[in-house]
Amino acid sequence: xxxxxxxxxxxxxxxxxxxxxxxxxxxxxxxxxxxxxxxxxxxxxxxxxxxxxxxxxxxxxxxxxxxxxxxxxxxxxxxxxxxxxxxxxxxxxxxxxxxxxxxxxxxxxxxxxxxxxxxxxxxxxxxxxxxxxx
Ligand code: THU
Numbered sequence: 001x002x003x004x005x006x007x008x009x010x011x012x013x014x015x016x017x018x019x020x021x022x023x024x025x026x027x028x029x030x031x032x033x034x035x036x037x038x039x040x041x042x043x044x045x046x047x048x049x050x051x052x053x054x055x056x057x058x059x060x061x062x063x064x065x066x067x068x069x070x071x072x073x074x075x076x077x078x079x080x081x082x083x084x085x086x087x088x089x090x091x092x093x094x095x096x097x098x099x100x101x102x103x104x105x106x107x108x109x110x111x112x113x114x115x116x117x118x119x120x121x122x123x124x125x126x127x128x129x130x131x132x133x134x
Contacts, residue, residue, distance in 0.1 A: 005073040012038035027053035031066030054088040081106035089123040
């Protein structure tokens with residue numbers, strides 16, 4: 001049931017600081033304990049200094065003591081699903097044990113969840129901690 005993730009991401013999206021792109025994004029992570037951590041994108045007048053919603057959510061998870069991402073929901077206002085960018089896929093991978101077991105939902109604030117896939121489908125052929133150590 002991803003309604004709780006949807007509501008958390010939607011509330012975070014409403015607080016996005018995105019005055020330059022005007023593209024507000026929210027992300028919500030369910031960690032391995034079931035706790036939810038949300039975040040929004042935070043842009044900056046020096047454009048490369050801004051960051052996406054996903055690292056905001058990851059940061060909240062880490063500070064709260066969460067270790068692993070089990071489920072993710074990203075919400076944006078675009079007609080097509082708001083896909084996590086390449087950099088964020090790698091950032092998320094750092095906190096995923098089994099990419100096949102992590103569900104990713106892509107949502108729109110009015111249309112609800114519009115696409116669901118596994119993290120393995122979203123980001124195949126990864127280079128993460130396991131590959132580094134092998
Ligand atoms: N953005 C995110 O927050 N997450 C994504 O996965 C895609 C893009 C943000 C970054 C920037 O603030 C705005 O969307 C436009 O690219």
